[in-house]
Amino acid sequence: MNPDLPDAESVPGFATRAVRVGHHRTPEGEHAEPVFTTSSFVFGSAAEAAARFSGEQAGNIYSRFTNPTVRAFEERLASLEGGASCVATASGMAAILAVCMGLLKAGDHIVSSRSIFGSTTMLFNKYLTRFGIATSYVPLSDAAAWAAAIRPQTRLLFCETPSNPLTEMVDLRALAQLAGAHGCLLAVDNCFCTPALQRPLELGADLVIHSATKYLDGQGRCIGGAVVGDRKLVGEEVFGVLRTAGPTMSPFNAWVFLKGLETLELRMQAHSRAAADLACWLSEQSAVERVYYPGLPNHPQHHLVGVQQQGGGGIVAFDVRGGRTGAWQVIDATRMLSITANLGDVKTTITHPATTTHGRLSPEERAAAGIGEGLVRVAVGLESSADIRADLARGLALVEDEYSHRT
C-alpha cells in the first residue's frame, strides 16, 4: 500500500485511493504529482546499470517502459479496478493490440461481442487475421450464442458492457464462468462505466481494458489507454509487448489522466444522474420513438443495474421519428451540444451513429446491430440539465411539427 494512505492495514475507500494512491513523494516535498519529462534515467555506476538492465535491481531505465508519472497512473488505476498490475498505453486501441499480441498466437480464436468499438472490429478482422487469429461475433446479451461460439482453439472472450450506442449489457459474472469453464480469458473494455461504476475483475474477468481518452481523462484532452489484470498476464506478458514494441503512454498524458482519476467517482455519479434525467425526459417526447438507457425500467437488462454496474452511466441513445431526416434535424438544431463522436467529456456530445461511428458497416450489418437511421447518441456532460434538454427540445419540436401537419 501507499505510504500516503492513512491506514495501510485496511483497504481505504475508492475515493481515497483515487486521490492518494500512486504518488511517491520525492525529496522536493511536492504536494501535487510531478511530471517526469525525461526519456532516460542515469545510473550511479556501470554495475548499477548492469543490475537494472538484467532485472536484478528494480528501477527506471528508459521511459518506453518505465516512467514515474506513468507508473503513478498505473498504480492508481490498478488500485481502482482491483487488479495487481496495470500497463498504460498510447491509446485505447494500443491497449487492445497489446493484449492480443501479448496473450494470443497464430491458430488462436477470439469470441467477441459484435457490439464493440469500430476500430476494434477492424483490428480483429483486418489485422489479426493476417497473423492467423480468427474472431467469431455473437450478440452481446445472448448467453447461448457465447457458449455455442467457443471452439477448442478459443483463447479470449471479448466484450464491452454497456455497448455503444444501444447500451445493451451482458451478465459479466456468467460470462466469466463460461470463460473459466473453457480455459479462456475474459477481457472487458470498461470504457463506458469506468471502475467508479463497474469493476469487471471483481466479477471474475481476467483483463480490463480502457480507452483513458474518454472518462478517465474526463475533459477531452489526451489520448491514452490501459490494461489491468494480474502480475503474470499484465505485469509480464502485456508489459513485455509495451517494452519491446513501444506503444507507450507519454508522461504528460499520464499526469492528465492521474488528475482525472481524482474526480472520476464524482463525475461518473454526476454523468449518470444527468443521463438518467435526460432519458426520462426523452421517453416523454412524442418525436422520440424509443430510448435506450440502462437505468430505464423497460431496458432489457435493467436488472443488472445496481448488481454489476452502480448506475446507468452517461450515454443515452434514442430513435427519432422520421429516420435520418428526423435525427439530423435534432442534431442540426442544437446550439450548445458538440457534434462530435467523442464521449466521456464534461461537454455533452451528440452523434448520428449510422453515418459516423457505424458508417462503415453495410446497411444489413447496421440493421442486425439494431442501429437505425433515426438513432441519435448523446454522451451527457456536466452542463445544467435544463440547458441540455432545451438544446434538444428545439429539434424535437421541429420533428413533432412535421408529423402533426402530416396527420
Ligand SMILES: *Cc1c(COP(=O)(O)O)cnc(C)c1O
Ligand atoms: C474510444 C474507444 C476505444 C479506443 O480508444 P482510443 O483511445 O480512441 O484508441 C476503445 N473502446 C471503446 C469502447 C471506446 O469508446
